[in-house]
Amino acid sequence: MTGEEEQDPEVPETDQQEALLKALSSVKDVATYNLSLYAGQAWHHLGLVPLHGGAVPELDLEQAKLAIDLFEANLNTLSPYLGKELVKDLRRTLMDLQMNYINKSKRAE
Secondary structure, three states, X not given: OOOOOOOOOOOOHHHHHHHHHHHOOOHHHHHHHHHHHHHHHXXXXXXXXXXXXXXXXXXXXXXXXXHHXXXXXXXXXXXXXXXXXXXXXXXXXXXXXHHHHHHHHHHHO
């Protein structure tokens, strides 16, 4: 889950917007989408992945920690509403983020 929506040049923008709104028609769908946004922000602020649009990754541990904490809090709330495999994948993502945060924090000392 990258959380970044790429535009399909063959589909008009209004159709893409309508499709996104339809896909995010429940609170569960919006919350799941937000998890991908938090993960993307965390990876970016860990200096590992550029944001959509080519923004250069930057190391900002405070912002990375906030994104990781929000990811975890939202995942804990959302887990009972998701399938077991998806929760397992999201928890793996959380662990990867946390381990990368620890590694980057040690290097910054």
